[in-house]
Amino acid sequence: MKIVFSQRKLLDSINIVQRAISPRTTLPILEGILIATEKDVVKIVATDLQLGIETFIDAKIIEQGSVVVPSRIFSDIIRRLPEGDIEFTVDSGYKIEMKTFNSVINLQGLDAREYPELERIEEINPIEIEERILKDMINRTIFSVSVDETRPVYTGALFEQEEDNITIACLDGYRLAVRKDKTDMSAQRTEVVIPGKSLDEVSKIIGNTDKKLSIIIGEKHVLFDLGYTRIISRLLEGDFLSYRQIIPQDYSIRVKVDTHLLQSSIERACLIAREGENNLIKFSIKEDKMVITSNSEIGNIFEEVPILLEGNELDIAFNGRYFLDILKAIEDDEICLDFTTNINPCVVRPLDGREDYTYLLLPVRVFI
């Protein structure tokens, strides 16, 4: 096997596929990256068996072949080589030689036949979406994914498509994050659960551009096809809560508030609250202001945020960190907080009746 790579292109490809390598794998071959020629292009692949990434690069192929390279040292070396050509040769014993104008590096590779095949998914009924829209939807919901491995389905995000709506919903025991957007019309309804970690890596690989990518849902896998790069993830099995049923449709109290003022007041309150238990902060919603307080052994804080109130006054308590996560995920300058009682969830929605986001947070019950 013999290939002449451009250092820049090879490094870009390795940076992409490396996201699929798990830092703690028990299968040594999975610490490697597969490099294989496919006719006139080179395929670079990595996987942790849950998530697989393959990307294709142009290179000058002198002799066809394939090898698995040790990923960490290989990427460290490629990163440190000067821009320009790298002559990459592999002998029959999988010994790798990399040559530039003043360096020769030898590493031991592994037999590519030992490397697991990525799942093939038939590319039918692709869902097409702009990269920046998908990136945004992921980044604004993924923080609500559960970290509790005992109920694995909730470590994933519910991904739905129906007609021309696309939705991502994430929930753990305390909060729900839902983002909606538009795609092309689709005849069939899709509803799958994608691991949070896979979506997180997808959002890091895709750009902030209006270039479209295709999402193809298979039996047990999902494929994100970016053209030059394909990301294949297993789906999670199990029943996901019908999240629509837990979003209250009515409210008796609506607070309109400036997102940034609310966020900075809660941030300060959290500094005091983090020294106590549960990051507990209290809201006291009054006629024209919301008073936010917290206290712990180190002291106490009292914040006032101007609001517009519809409905009655209310005292309610939350985990301040969770509330901050929601506020940080919102792009609007002003939002609605909808309440019913101090034991019902708070629903955070856009001011103007748009339905592109809904966040829900359970209050903490306290003897106020």
Place this chain on the structure above:
Amino acid sequence: MKIVFSQRKLLDSINIVQRAISPRTTLPILEGILIATEKDVVKIVATDLQLGIETFIDAKIIEQGSVVVPSRIFSDIIRRLPEGDIEFTVDSGYKIEMKTFNSVINLQGLDAREYPELERIEEINPIEIEERILKDMINRTIFSVSVDETRPVYTGALFEQEEDNITIACLDGYRLAVRKDKTDMSAQRTEVVIPGKSLDEVSKIIGNTDKKLSIIIGEKHVLFDLGYTRIISRLLEGDFLSYRQIIPQDYSIRVKVDTHLLQSSIERACLIAREGENNLIKFSIKEDKMVITSNSEIGNIFEEVPILLEGNELDIAFNGRYFLDILKAIEDDEICLDFTTNINPCVVRPLDGREDYTYLLLPVRVFI
């Protein structure tokens, strides 16, 4: 006690003095920052008893007084308050109240009389030096300070002044870094050892400007007077090696080399070497090139760097990390490496005979 601070000025001052606070102190009062009015300015102080920093800020003093504030939470809160005025009040029980237009924060402070006094040093015979020159001298030597606490004097840097020369020298068991520069003429000779940690903090506080600061050497302390801020450090006791005696004056082999080419070749060699022992890299100095090699269980590397050689060919081995530290501290594009034999140190010097830096590194003895 009542003061109106500007949030911005207070935050800047806290960021400076906080560098003296040790993350693991056994004296609770040293986790605090002293805030005390002194006539019409406010003094902000922190110390770990080794290093003390005090800075002065303008503020509207309504009632004189002093208090020790808990540093971590205090700085976190000040950082998160909006720009503008902070009304800072302390009652007789050291209860602190901070008020802005929409926040009220209460913290418990401590009695300022419990706070240790910083050492007073009589400001005689100041050594005047531009901030950027001192910053540079520190940053380009401090990496050679020893981390071995069993010989404390070498955890410090030797600071010398004689006539119009100023020198900083740091050494551990394997290497020596010396930087020289010019100051005003001085009648007396100064030679003290300043803790590496103190110099490191000094270099972070001073700017990259040509503003001058004064260094005043006391009996057991040194004072860096920046005008608005004063940094006081203990000196280290003990005999520091006469480092001039260990720098070979002669050489039999001189290599002239491009600093950046050498650095990037050694960086790559270190990637392979780090998997083995001692970060061992080997130089084979030949007529017109230096061959740098290293090998470990993961593979091997062979690098060629063009050189100009005076003298005989030589094979010699080094700890590659130590060699890199030296190269990173050098601003010249080309340097001299001077050798005698493969068991004598390598001396790194400027090409043009300048004496502003000298680095020395002991080779590693191997059966080449």
